[in-house]
Structure formats: C-alpha cells, structure tokens
Ligand SMILES: Nc1ncnc2c1ncn2[C@@H]1O[C@H](COP(=O)(O)OP(=O)(O)OP(=O)(O)O)[C@@H](O)[C@H]1O
C-alpha cells in the first residue's frame with residue numbers, strides 16, 4: 001500500500017471518529033509557570049472521545065508539561081482543565097477521580113521494581129478500584145496477553161528488556177480501564193529494535209477506539225494513527241492539523257523548520 | 266581464577282571449581298611480598314591463638330570456690346570458675362532466683378510467637394508480626410513485673426494470650442495444610458457458605474468469646490511482684506534495646522515523613538525534634554531523663570528510672586532512624602512517585618506499597634548497623650546505676666570471693682555481645698539477598 005492510500009484511509013477514519021462529538025478533554029486559556037518561567041502559554045485544546053492526538057515539538061517546548069497537567073502531575077496556575085466533565089482544581093477528590101480515569105505511560109517506564117509484573121498490574125485495580133484479587137489478576141492477564149507478554153507475568157521488571165517493560169507499563173495503565181491514555185515519549189528510551197514492538201501495541205490500542213494523547217517524534221506512527229497532530233513550540237500550540245495536512249502542507253515557519261530537522265534524520 | 270565451565274548446563278552460570286592448591290598459589294603466594302605478608306599474617310594469628318589457648322584452656326582453672334583458689338591452682342590461666350559462679354547473674358541480673366523461670370518462659374513465648382514468621386506456608390505474616398508488637402509487651406510486662414493487674418492490663422493480657430494461642434494454632438494449620446485459622450474455623454462450624462460480612466462478624470464474636478474465656482482464666486493467675494530495681498544482666502539489656510529497636514523503626518518512619526511533610530508546622534516540629542536529639546550524646550539524654558524529666562511531671566507522680574531510661578533510648582533511636590529513613594526515601598527516583606500518583610494511589614498507599622518497601626530495602630544495612638549500635642549503647646545505662654550486663658560483670662569483680670576478677674567476665678561479655686551482633690549482621694545480609702528482586 002502506498003502512503004497516499006494509507007493516508008486516505010486514515011482521513012476517512014478521522015472523519016468517522018470525529019463524528020463522536022463528545023468532548024472528553026477541555027482545556028481553556030490555560031497558563032503555567034515554573035517560578036518566573038512561563039512554560040505553557042494560553043493553551044486551548046479540546047479532545048473528542050476516541051480521538052488520537054500526537055503532540056510534537058522541539059525539546060523544552062512544554063509537551064511533557066502539557067500532558068502532565070492533564071492528570072495533575074503538574075499544577076497549572078491559570079485557566080481551566082476539564083477531564084470527562086470533572087474540573088481539575090485543588091479538590092483532592094476530583095484529582096483522584098481523574099487520575100483513576102486517565103492512564104499514563106512514561107518515557108522511563110517507571111515500573112515498580114520490587115513487584116512482579118503481575119503485581120504491578122493488579123496493584124491499582126485492587127486498591128483504587130477495590131477489585132477482588134482474583135478478578136484483578138484475570139484482568140491483568142488479559143491485558144498482558146494483549147501486549148503479548150503473558151509468559152512474563154511472574155518475572156520482575158528488572159529481568160525484562162526495555163521494550164517488554166514498556167509494554168508492561170502500557171498493560172498496567174490499561175488495567176485501570178482508563179478512558180484516556182497519555183503517552184510521554186514512550187519509545188524514546190528504547191533501542192531501535194524494540195521501538196516497533198511498542199508502537200505495534202499502541203497502534204492496536206488506537207484501533208480499539210481509546211482516546212489517546214501521545215507525545216512522540218515517531219512520525220510514521222503519527223501518520224498511521226493520529227487524527228490530529230499538534231505542534232508546540234516555546235509553550236504555545238503553534239499549529240494543529242490532520243497528519244496529512246500537517247506533513248504535506250505545514251503552515252508556520254517554525255513547523256517547517258522543525259519538520260525539516262526531524263525528517264533530516 | 267579459572268572457572269571450569271561444565272558443558273551442558275550453559276543455562277546457568279557455570280560453577281567455579283576451586284582447586285585449593287591453585288587458589289593458595291594465586292592468592293597468597295603469587296609474589297615475594299605476598300609470601301612475606303602471608304607468613305607474617307600466619308605468625309600473628311598463631312601468636313594470638315596460642316596465647317588464647319594457653320590462657321583460656323590449657324592453664325585455665327575450671328573448678329574453684331574463690332579467686333584465691335584459682336590463683337593457687339594456676340596463676341597464669343583464666344579463672345572460669347568465677348564466670349560459672351556468676352554466669353546466671355550476667356544473664357538475669359539480680360532477679361530473684363525462684364522467679365527466673367518467668368524470664369525463660371517469656372523468652373520461649375516470644376520465640377514461639379515469632380517462629381511462624383519464618384515458616385514459608387503460613388499466611389498473614391504481617392498480622393502475626395503486628396500481634397507480637399502490639400500485645401506481647403503487655404504479656405511480658407506483667408510476666409516480668411508481677412503483682413496486681415489493673416483492669417486494662419488484665420484485658421490486654423487476655424488479648425495477648427488469645428493472639429498467642431491463635432497464632433500458634435494458625436501456624437500449625439498453615440504448615441500442615443496451607444490453610445488459615447479463620448477459614449478452618451468457618452469450615453468446622455459449617456458457615457463457610459455465608460456472606461462475607463456475616464463471616465467476619467462471626468469471627469469477631471469468636472475472638473471476643475475467646476478473650477472473655479482468657480480473661481476469666483487469667484484472673485486466677487498472679488505472680489509475685491519483682492521490682493524493676495532487681496532487673497538486670499543480659500535480660501535488662503535486651504528489654505531496653507528490644508523496646509528501643511521495635512519502636513525505633515515505626516517512630517523513625519513517622520518522623521522522617523513528618524520532616525518531608527508539606528505542612529510547615531509538622532515539618533518544623535519533626536525537624537527540631539530530630540536535630541535536638543541527634544545533637545546530644547545518649548549519655549546526656551539518659552542523665553537528663555532521670556534527673557530533669559521528673560521536674561516536668563506533676564507533683565506526686567513518679568516514674569521509675571527504668572521507664573525513663575527506656576523512653577530516652579526510644580527517642581534517641583527514633584531520631585537516628587528517622588535520618589536513615591529519610592536518606593532511603595531520597596534514593597527513590599521521582600518516577601516512582603509519579604507512576605503511583607498517575608494510577609490514583611493516595612499518599613498512604615503510595616508510601617506503604619511503593620515507596621517504603623523499596624526504601625526499606627536500601628536501608629537494611631544502615632538500619633541493622635544502627636540497631637547493633639543501639640544494643641551496644643544500652644550498656645551506658647550502667648552509668649546511671651542500672652544493673653545491665655556490663656554492670657553485672659563489674660559487680661562480679663567486686664564480689665568478695667572473686668574480687669579482682671576482671672578479664673574473664675569481660676571476655677564472656679564481649680563474646681555474648683559478639684554473638685548477638687554478629688547474628689544480626691549475618692541475618693541482615695541474608696535479608697538483603699532475599700529481598701534483592703530488583704536485578705538492577
Ligand atoms: N519541575 C520543573 N521546574 C522548572 N522548570 C521545569 C520543570 N520541568 C520542566 N521545566 C522546564 O519547562 C520547559 C518545558 O519542559 P517539558 O519537559 O515540558 O519539555 P518537553 O517539550 O517535554 O521537552 P522534551 O522533548 O525534552 O521532553 C523546559 O524548558 C524545562 O526546562
């Protein structure tokens with residue numbers, strides 16, 4: 001299949017999923033500072049249910065900070081963030097509720113090294129969702145099968161390769177049955193031969209209709225699954241568009257510069 | 266060193282076969298200066314061992330009535346007869362002869378209560394450990410002190426008895442069938458089909474009934490009072506350091522978390538507390554505890570010296586432990602907190618399941634080192650007049666028939682401390698290896 005064909009299929013799908021008009025993430029006029037440093041400037045973003053968004057931009061542009069604001073790993077100072085109808089503010093109950101609905105996958109995996117793979121996956125369902133242990137284990141095995149490592153369930157994270165660890169991290173997040181998944185450069189700490197196995201899992205996840213926000217520089221992945229690509233620079237959302245338009249017809253000079261740099265590799 | 270790889274078991278690391286002669290050659294006699302060092306080392310070892318053997322065994326006097334008699338028999342040898350005469354004193358202090366069984370009994374109960382913690386098939390180890398820490402002190406406290414029991418003490422002793430018996434039965438069931446006491450009880454009474462809530466209530470009722478029975482039984486039980494003044498020897502050393510050790514870790518964790526708290530009041534309080542106690546020598550704290558502490562107490566309210574000493578030791582140990590815990594917490598990467606937050610775990614669950622277990626593992630060597638230090642530091646209570654093992658050893662040399670007998674009791678005391686501390690150190694190494702699941 002040529003890229004153009006794939007692209008046209010993706011565009012049709014994008015149209016189809018855009019039909020779901022329910023807004024699940026709504027960020028309005030959000031600003032964030034680290035001390036004096038203005039990291040996020042007047043961010044407006046709304047994400048529909050089932051939408052798949054790729055966020056890219058140069059290093060230090062605030063991509064991580066933006067998605068970390070969505071589950072309150074970072075606190076914003078101005079504006080509103082509404083996730084699935086719940087407003088993120090200092091109310092701890094709201095924060096906990098949002099965190100249990102939003103799964104997150106980190107660049108450095110952040111698995112719990114003292115727990116087995118299975119225990120990593122069952123901890124939150126048991127203690128946050130109050131699920132009986134047997135049921136949680138069954139659920140965990142289901143997701144571990146889905147990321148294709150059920151045979152590693154009894155091992156410890158330190159015994160797995162990077163790609164396997166990241167797949168465990170994805171399964172662990174999915175075990176909470178989240179409505180939204182956030183990925184912060186999930187493949188950039190991996191050796192090239194492991195990137196594909198993680199991307200494959202993410203593509204399958206995208207096909208299930210999960211709402212996904214993914215910070216990544218994997219442009220192939222963006223092309224393949226994204227409904228929308230967001231380009232950030234210096235704390236601002238500079239441009240957003242369908243992947244096709246974004247790559248073929250970038251509007252701003254900053255985007256063009258970034259794309260030329262990233263595609264030069 | 267050469268590892269002779271055995272073919273066929275390449276899945277495992279090949280075992281090194283050590284040829285002893287080769288090992289000696291490579292490690293001890295490889296160069297001319299290595300040969301000299303080896304020879305020198307061997308000579309020193311020989312001198313020490315020979316000297317010890319000559320003094321402690323060959324020339325030693327084993328049976329005698331007084332030190333005079335020892336010296337008459339052989340003035341160059343050790344006088345173990347004096348140690349034999351005083352050995353019970355080193356262990357029990359001046360605890361009345363007829364009541365010493367109570368100490369033995371207390372130790373046996375403690376050991377039996379804790380053995381299930383090391384049996385692989387027993388479930389609910391955390392509960393067992395908690396029951397020891399929460400209830401054994403009341404049981405042992407009464408057993409060692411004796412006298413009248415207040416109502417509160419009676420209730421606690423009853424609970425302790427029930428938990429102890431429960432733990433033992435539970436352990437036996439666990440070892441033989443891998444089950445638990447609760448489930449066996451439910452099955453025997455035929456209510457295992459009932460709802461969870463009903464089952465739990467039934468178990469609570471059963472436990473209460475058992476406590477009530479134990480309460481009646483222990484009402485008859487009374488042992489004579491033994492004043493704390495008569496406590497001494499290794500027994501006293503272990504009581505003080507045992508309480509210090511068991512409170513130090515939990516209190517240290519609380520203080521360390523307090524010091525990292527977001528709330529300024531708690532943070533400042535904990536920091537001040539830790540810094541003040543850490544900056545003052547234990548001996549000063551002991552003196553202050555026994556002389557100044559009573560000044561703050563209301564008129565007519567007297568604490569005994571032993572309690573004051575124990576409180577002082579606990580506070581001191583907790584502050585040191587707090588700093589160890591804080592160090593361990595700092596070794597945990599930020600990503601672990603973030604991952605725990607991101608999945609919606611609250612503060613206490615995050616600390617309890619994710620952060621503390623990892624931090625404690627890093628801290629084991631430091632913790633055990635600190636506990637060993639604490640055990641040895643408790644000998645300072647000698648100075649404020651408690652008859653711990655060190656003071657009993659000194660008492661032996663003041664005793665009229667054995668006047669001047671210093672070396673031998675000290676030697677035995679050192680040996681006892683060495684055995685205890687060395688086992689703690691070995692156990693900590695074992696624990697470290699066992700808990701090393703990180704494969705980092
Ligand atoms: N905790 C913090 N305190 C102060 N400054 C911070 C903090 N975290 C991030 N920053 C700064 O905020 C800016 C945005 O950081 P962020 O991690 O969001 O960038 P990013 O787009 O994810 O970059 P990268 O591609 O390198 O991950 C950077 O300049 C960074 O130095």
Ligand SMILES: [Mg+2]
Nearest residue numbers: 063064065185
């Ligand atoms: Mg980043």
